[in-house]
Amino acid sequence: MTRAWLMPILMGLCGALLAAGMFAKGSTGSGVVLLAGFLVLAGANSPLMFPRSVGAAGAKRRAAEDGRPVVYWRAGCPYCMSLRVRLGRDARRVHWVDIWRDPEGAADVRAANDGNETVPTVVVAGRPHTNPDVEWVRAQLPPRSASSRSRKR
Incomplete structure (x- = not known):
């Protein structure tokens, strides 16, 4: 079961890390858009699709x-x-x-x-x-x- 979820979890974590970096630089809007994009990709590549x-x-x-x-x-x-x-x-x-x-x-x-x-x-x-x-x-x-x-x- 974990193998099927590995890629979506990694996508979500990468998106969260990149968004956190953008938040720290003061680019809140860009960080939110980036995080949303990564979460959509994670969902599309998950077994939920x-x-x-x-x-x-x-x-x-x-x-x-x-x-x-x-x-x-x-x-x-x-x-x-x-x-x-x-x-x-x-x-x-x-x-x-x-x-x-x-x-x-x-x-x-x-x-x-x-x-x-x-x-x-x-x-x-x-x-x-x-x-x-x-x-x-x-x-x-x-x-x-x-x-x-x-x-x-």
Whole structure:
């Protein structure tokens, strides 16, 4: 768990130190802006940016039931962040597995990528796809049910 939070914590601490230096020089406004920027970066690179992760076993079981893709990811990965942001609301329709929190998920990714933990790795119908295009991932999502469409309105 700490590995996933290491980069966001370091970003927050660096921002706080730089802002403190600016506060000491009398640049309060610049220090606040700098600190806010670092905190936004820390939040964007934290596990909070992603929908709740499930274990690899649970994700595989759920994917077999509902046909949704499984995305293996890790905090701090710019490609995972890009996929998450570009999927937008559709990100909630995918099963997310954090490989830094789930050893079985990390093993699945290594098996799919010649021993490397290359993420995002998206598994659809049992076939892994490494760093696929977001539109391809969106096309793999099952159609929304009528009840979920009516809730959106």
